[in-house]
Amino acid sequence: MKVLAAMSGGVDSAVAAARAAEAGHDVTGIHLALSRNPASYRSGARGCCTIEDSNDARRAADVIGIPFYVWDLSDRFHADVVEDFMDEYAAGRTPNPCLRCNEKIKFAAVLDRALGLGFDAVATGHYAQLRSGADGLIEMHRAVDHGKDQSYVLGVLDQSQLAHSLFPLGDTNKTAVRAEAAARGLLVADKPDSHDICFVADGDNAGWLREKLGDRATNHGGDIVDDATGEVLGQHEGTVGFTIGQRKGLRIGTPAPDGKPRFVLDIEPVSGTVTVGPRERLAVDRLTGIKPRWCGTVPEVLEGPDVTVQLRAHGDEHRAVVTVRDDGVAIELLDPAHGIAPGQAAVFYDGSRVVGSATIAATQRVHT
Structure with missing residues (x-):
């Protein structure tokens, strides 16, 4: 098959591309440029979005011996992932941008373009398994390594997308993947995994949201109130700084009567009210x-x-x-x-x- 390997610059996608090539597929590597100004996204070689990552992906493709290109999807990424992230938080919701990226970018924009160019499938370094079901459909299953399983963030994929997807790492654990990368001479073998949201440069989601949302009506301060009594316990600078279940950073001076910590129970972005109460x-x-x-x-x-x-x-x-x-x-x-x-x-x-x-x-x- 002609396979397009999405290479983030991390160890997982590099080994996935190498395995696809070793399996006899005609593999071409691509790196997705998701920001026109990579410095505005996360800095440092963390496995996504930076100039260092693009260079790491190119070097890995050279070692594997496959062609390599960079695709600029920054406009699509900003519209479908970054803007969606801001809109959801402004409305008091808590989105997962990785799912949206998989749905809209990696397995929609990339896959559509790949099929249009004559490729048969897109390979990624996600930890998940694909199997043929008894009904002839392609099934997606959890990875063997449940600690690294990424089927959750792939749960947005439909049958037409799964039929043109490859996940070469689904039967392997992360320790084995790093060892394999080292054996193959891939310099990313010991590169740290990325955990933060790729487009938030310093990991401060709340600060980033306040800056980007600016004067949006729902980005104003408000009261922090007790769920049981309705008592105003404090004020905040904007509802985007909170998510349901949050305990830290509430800065409430008045302790709960039972001395136990309070958690965010509800967020009302229009009034700016954040309601807190006990964990139960x-x-x-x-x-x-x-x-x-x-x-x-x-x-x-x-x-x-x-x-x-x-x-x-x-x-x-x-x-x-x-x-x-x-x-x-x-x-x-x-x-x-x-x-x-x-x-x-x-x-x-x-x-x-x-x-x-x-x-x-x-x-x-x-x-x-």
Whole structure:
């Protein structure tokens, strides 16, 4: 097959490209330029978006012996990922930009262009596995290394995208990948993984959002209030500095009567009110999901002992019943979850298989 290997400049994508070439595919490497001014995004060689990363990817392609190009997708990335991130936070929601990047950039813009150029598939360094199902469809499953499993951020991919995707690292753990990179002479073998949001240069999400949102009406200060009493406990500089479940950085002078820490329970961006309370008030057992995306056949109901929902990258799995509706999905959590915010993604599993995903629109607290 003709394969386009997306090379971020990190060790995972370099080994994935090398494996694809070694498997006999006709591989071409590409690096995505996601900012016209890379210095405005994260600085330092961290595995995404910087000039150093582009150079690392090029050197890896040279070692592997494959052609290499840089594709400028900065305008598309800013419109579909960065702007979406700002809009969601301004509305009091907590988005996951990595899912949006996979959906809109890596497996939409890149894959569409690749197919248009005559490539058969796009290979990435994501940790997930693809298998042929009994119904002839392509199934996506968790990686062998559950600690590195990235199927959660790939839960937005549909069947047409999975049919043209390769994940060469799904059967390997990270230690083995680094050892393989060193054995292949890839200089990125010991390069640190990236963890922060790539377009927030210093990792200060709240500060970045305040600067970028500027004078947007929902980016004003407001009160921090107690959930039980309605007492105003303090003020803040903008709701974008908070997310549901947050404990640190509240700067509340008045301690709780029981001496226990308070957590953010609710964010109201129009009034600027941030409501805080005890951890037990964070427990939710009902979720409403919108904009569902299915990896294969659309189910009517997902239920059974192996059906789970994951609500954060590398988060816990929660046993659940998922009912598909015309306007989205209703999710009943048999194992309540804590600190779940609108805007996060709910990814549905049947055992290790990814069934689909949805964006959380609303949550309902456990009645106590």
